[in-house]
Amino acid sequence: MTQLLLALALGLSCARAPQETATVPQAQDPLAQRPEAGPTPAFTAPVPQVVTLSNGVELWVFERAGLPLVSLQAVISGGAAEDPALGWGQTALSDRMLTHGAGDRGADAFAAELEQKAISLSVGTKATSSIITLDTHADRLEPALDLLADAILRPRFDADEVERVRKITLGDLDSALDTPQSLAVWAGQRVYWGDTHPLGHPIIGRRDDLTALTPAQLKASWAARYAPSRVRFVVTGAVTVDGIKAALESRFGAWKATVGAPAAVPAAIKPGGAGPRLVLVDNPGAAQSILRVVMPGWRSAEAGLPAARLGVIVLGGTFTSRLNRLLREERGYTYGAKAWLEPGADQGVALAQTAVFQPVTGDALKALLEQLDALRAGVTDEEVEKARGARRTALVSAMESRGAVSATYGGLIEQGLSPSAINDELAALNGLTAAAVNAEVAKLNLTDAVVIVVGDVSQIREQVVSATPGDWTLVEAVAPRPAAPAPAPKKGKR
Amino acid sequence: MLQFPHSKERRVFLFAAMAPLLSAPAHAVELTYEQYKLPNGLNVILMPDPTLPQVVVNLWYGVGAKDEVDGRTGFAHLFEHLMFMGTTRLPGSGFDDLMEASGGYNNAWTSEDATDYYDVGPANLVDTLLWMEADRMEGLSRAMTQEKLDLQRDVVRNERRQSYEDAPYGEIWLVMPEAMYPAGHPYAHTVIGSHEDLQAATVDDVVGFFNTWYVPGNASLVVAGDFDPAAVKITIERLFGGLAARPVPERQPVPAPSAPVTSLIELTDQVRQPKSVMAWHSPAMYASGDAEMDLLADILADGRSSRLYRSLVHESGLAVEVSAGQMSQRLSSLFIIEVTPAEGHTLAEVEEAIAKEVARLAAEGPTDAELERVKNQLEMSFLERQESLQGRASSLNSYYFNTGTPGYMQADLDRYRQATKDGVKQAAARLTVDTRCLIRVTPAPVAEETTP
Numbered sequence: 001m002t003q004l005l006l007a008l009a010l011g012l013s014c015a016r017a018p019q020e021t022a023t024v025p026q027a028q029d030p031l032a033q034r035p036e037a038g039p040t041p042a043f044t045a046p047v048p049q050v051v052t053l054s055n056g057v058e059l060w061v062f063e064r065a066g067l068p069l070v071s072l073q074a075v076i077s078g079g080a081a082e083d084p085a086l087g088w089g090q091t092a093l094s095d096r097m098l099t100h101g102a103g104d105r106g107a108d109a110f111a112a113e114l115e116q117k118a119i120s121l122s123v124g125t126k127a128t129s130s131i132i133t134l135d136t137h138a139d140r141l142e143p144a145l146d147l148l149a150d151a152i153l154r155p156r157f158d159a160d161e162v163e164r165v166r167k168i169t170l171g172d173l174d175s176a177l178d179t180p181q182s183l184a185v186w187a188g189q190r191v192y193w194g195d196t197h198p199l200g201h202p203i204i205g206r207r208d209d210l211t212a213l214t215p216a217q218l219k220a221s222w223a224a225r226y227a228p229s230r231v232r233f234v235v236t237g238a239v240t241v242d243g244i245k246a247a248l249e250s251r252f253g254a255w256k257a258t259v260g261a262p263a264a265v266p267a268a269i270k271p272g273g274a275g276p277r278l279v280l281v282d283n284p285g286a287a288q289s290i291l292r293v294v295m296p297g298w299r300s301a302e303a304g305l306p307a308a309r310l311g312v313i314v315l316g317g318t319f320t321s322r323l324n325r326l327l328r329e330e331r332g333y334t335y336g337a338k339a340w341l342e343p344g345a346d347q348g349v350a351l352a353q354t355a356v357f358q359p360v361t362g363d364a365l366k367a368l369l370e371q372l373d374a375l376r377a378g379v380t381d382e383e384v385e386k387a388r389g390a391r392r393t394a395l396v397s398a399m400e401s402r403g404a405v406s407a408t409y410g411g412l413i414e415q416g417l418s419p420s421a422i423n424d425e426l427a428a429l430n431g432l433t434a435a436a437v438n439a440e441v442a443k444l445n446l447t448d449a450v451v452i453v454v455g456d457v458s459q460i461r462e463q464v465v466s467a468t469p470g471d472w473t474l475v476e477a478v479a480p481r482p483a484a485p486a487p488a489p490k491k492g493k494r
Numbered sequence: 495m496l497q498f499p500h501s502k503e504r505r506v507f508l509f510a511a512m513a514p515l516l517s518a519p520a521h522a523v524e525l526t527y528e529q530y531k532l533p534n535g536l537n538v539i540l541m542p543d544p545t546l547p548q549v550v551v552n553l554w555y556g557v558g559a560k561d562e563v564d565g566r567t568g569f570a571h572l573f574e575h576l577m578f579m580g581t582t583r584l585p586g587s588g589f590d591d592l593m594e595a596s597g598g599y600n601n602a603w604t605s606e607d608a609t610d611y612y613d614v615g616p617a618n619l620v621d622t623l624l625w626m627e628a629d630r631m632e633g634l635s636r637a638m639t640q641e642k643l644d645l646q647r648d649v650v651r652n653e654r655r656q657s658y659e660d661a662p663y664g665e666i667w668l669v670m671p672e673a674m675y676p677a678g679h680p681y682a683h684t685v686i687g688s689h690e691d692l693q694a695a696t697v698d699d700v701v702g703f704f705n706t707w708y709v710p711g712n713a714s715l716v717v718a719g720d721f722d723p724a725a726v727k728i729t730i731e732r733l734f735g736g737l738a739a740r741p742v743p744e745r746q747p748v749p750a751p752s753a754p755v756t757s758l759i760e761l762t763d764q765v766r767q768p769k770s771v772m773a774w775h776s777p778a779m780y781a782s783g784d785a786e787m788d789l790l791a792d793i794l795a796d797g798r799s800s801r802l803y804r805s806l807v808h809e810s811g812l813a814v815e816v817s818a819g820q821m822s823q824r825l826s827s828l829f830i831i832e833v834t835p836a837e838g839h840t841l842a843e844v845e846e847a848i849a850k851e852v853a854r855l856a857a858e859g860p861t862d863a864e865l866e867r868v869k870n871q872l873e874m875s876f877l878e879r880q881e882s883l884q885g886r887a888s889s890l891n892s893y894y895f896n897t898g899t900p901g902y903m904q905a906d907l908d909r910y911r912q913a914t915k916d917g918v919k920q921a922a923a924r925l926t927v928d929t930r931c932l933i934r935v936t937p938a939p940v941a942e943e944t945t946p
Binding site for chain 2: 029030031032034035037038039040041042043067068069107108111112114115116117118120135137164167168170171172174175177178179180284285286287288318319320325328329330332333334335355356357382385386388389390392393396397399400401402403
């Protein structure tokens with residue numbers, strides 16, 4: 001009934017179509033003249049006040065009045081790159097346990113205390129760092145910091161809770177394995193870096209490894225990574241520098257654990273042979289294919305990074321970028337296509353990705369690779385101007401919420417950058433020319449790239465090979481666990 | 495990590511995005527704004543905030559998938575895509591080109607009830623953003639072509655494949671509307687629509703939809719951020735004031751269903767773990783009982799101290815994941831519980847355990863501590879929602895369209911503050927086994943297991 005009424009309403013309105021304001025005489029059309037935008041307003045990012053606890057832990061503080069909220073990030077250097085060869089997922093599972101029982105509280109009591117006070121405390125593991133995020137009402141900052149200190153300094157790793165969290169993690173792993181996006185990411189890591197490289201495996205781990213990890217191993221992983229020399233805090237919100245410093249000093253100042261610095265991340269393990277490595281991952285029955293390209297990128301401190309970033313924005317960092325315009329807006333192959341950089345302190349990668357309708361997989365792949373080649377040939381002044389604006393707006397938006405500020409500056413810490421890095425980049429952006437950008441994008445190295453296609457191989461193999469001839473290899477997204485090495489001979493007394 | 499404002503994903507807001515706007519704290523949650531209407535019916539809300547040198551223009555149209563006609567499911571969302579395809583004054587990809595050339599970006603979303611467009615950019619772009627929105631509100635349909643329609647149809651069909659067909663358990667959300675609502679009900683189909691209906695859409699449909707629904711009286715414009723209100727008022731009057739007033743279609747009341755159409759649906763999918771999803775009809779957005787359903791969802795499954803997590807995941811180990819939510823909508827809402835059993839346990843086991851916990855809550859009600867916990871968490875969510883400029887702009891428009899008062903945030907929070915244990919108990923009593931729709935997904939047989 002309702003639908004019928006709506007249909008009638010539609011019909012009546014259609015009949016009124018001539019009432020459109022097209023009848024407004026052109027000379028009086030207030031919309032005829034497009035407004036001119038004035039100069040872009042100046043922007044300077046906030047710079048944190050940096051103070052140090054008595055044990056050397058650095059604290060970056062942004063005092064921000066207004067809402068009674070506090071957002072804190074603790075950045076712990078290290079990360080899943082430190083997983084042992086047969087313990088993929090160890091770092092992430094160890095980190096996950098920090099909020100599952102700490103200090104005097106078991107897992108239940110710890111969660112109850114957090115949730116009753118609406119305190120959000122979570123731990124995320126990345127390849128080269130662990131990130132602890134705390135969000136709380138300012139009125140509950142003291143108990144929130146007590147819980148944070150317990151999680152960092154006194155995690156329990158109770159055996160029964162380890163079993164529960166292991167089971168949940170295995171469920172998460174199963175969910176990720178059902179997701180084509182995860183398969184593309186993992187296959188890219190595996191083939192680009194190499195199975196035995198610290199970045200060559202999924203952060204969440206591998207089923208057999210997760211199953212074998214013991215509470216003692218998880219605790220040892222924590223003990224090997226959590227120490228003042230590896231930790232820095234960023235705090236944003238309704239605090240004063242002196243107040244938050246005193247609050248953290250009282251909880252962390254006496255912390256004296258010592259651990260070594262994480263090893264530098266080595267370069268990718270390159271196999272012999274020239275040209276990009278071409279990889280298929282089977283996803284039977286998939287309606288779409290994911291295309292992902294992983295290339296050597298830029299390190300976070302490289303002078304050319306701001307220019308390279310603009311080049312990659314031109315390629316796939318905005319809606320009107322070359323990739324999205326071609327693959328989505330001109331050909332209708334996809335819902336979206338993008339490219340971006342992942343700069344690290346030691347290594348960086350450049351990536352491009354899209355998901356396309358299965359019957360056009362070959363055409364889309366060919367077009368994607370052609371666009372990568374074309375980028376190396378250069379960008380225009382107009383494109384650079386657009387990319388500059390996009391990057392600048394992103395940096396302004398990153399200062400909007402307390403959580404975003406803490407996360408943004410936590411990201412600088414992860415990448416080994418200084419508190420002024422945002423303003424340094426803003427200053428660099430102003431002077432970048434197309435020539436400077438072109439000098440960087442010319443370095444994009446497709447020879448050492450990995451091209452991954454995740455899809456229904458029975459349907460796409462022929463078109464992929466036809467569109468991009470080469471030595472295509474079918475791989476599993478995650479390397480199987482190798483057999484454990486034979487135990488070393490026992491050393492006995494002679 | 496800094497993120498680029500990523501390329502627009504004109505997304506469909508289905509159930510996950512239809513939760514009511516949970517808002518505000520014991521701390522003041524007022525949004526300071528000025529509201530007025532142009533003679534043509536356009537609602538205008540101004541919210542100056544010079545904290546950062548940026549502006550947001552949020553234009554909300556009171557039309558969504560519920561307004562689609564038979565045989566045109568998915569059309570409101572497809573139309574949203576077409577709004578970016580150019581006008582006679584700004585043809586082709588000019589909308590995005592002009593915006594991005596000056597450091598702006600935009601996005602949009604469509605739900606059952608509404609379509610929301612937003613533009614974000616440096617403060618100097620405010621007149622340009624307003625001009626672009628006025629331009630397409632005035633004459634989008636004049637520049638519509640078959641080619642544009644065909645192209646965005648392909649994009650939307652790819653969105654369907656990506657977000658539902660290839661997404662694990664995605665089919666659940668494709669079958670749920672028909673399972674819950676009788677044929678002919680405005681909510682009896684998905685927002686993304688069917689391939690067949692998307693294929694059937696014509697340019698005439700586009701023109702008709704635009705002329706019917708994209709009229710000043712069915713829209714609300716929020717300008718937020720670093721701007722001069724006096725100057726922007728003049729600009730708005732100049733750009734939007736000349737748009738002709740056109741009638742807004744009247745909608746007839748729709749009775750809220752009390753029971754699902756189908757009580758059991760069994761699906762298979764390319765997944766490793768089975769899953770059960772239970773859905774019930776529940777009170778409409780902001781209606782009596784809506785807030786209590788929200789609180790109930792949090793008591794049941796928000797966090798590790800919630801009832802279902804404690805019982806099913808922590809204590810019995812029957813499940814590895816459980817979640818619940820009140821998905822509030824204008825005409826009537828859905829309450830949904832999802833559960834993934836642990837290895838070695840069956841769907842029937844976890845379904846029974848959930849029914850038992852819900853029945854216990856319906857009989858005994860929540861404890862004081864439980865109610866305090868979820869109220870504290872809601873107050874935090876209200877505070878956090880005030881941090882983002884676009885979030886505040888969208889809230890003003892949402893409150894305006896759904897309650898008539900852009901500054902309803904404080905009243906919204908009060909709904910939660912005033913909720914009682916008895917109210918939550920009554921909410922739980924709605925969740926009976928015989929009034930639910932149960933959707934089960936089991937793994938499809940695979941030729942070869944590829945466990946890493």
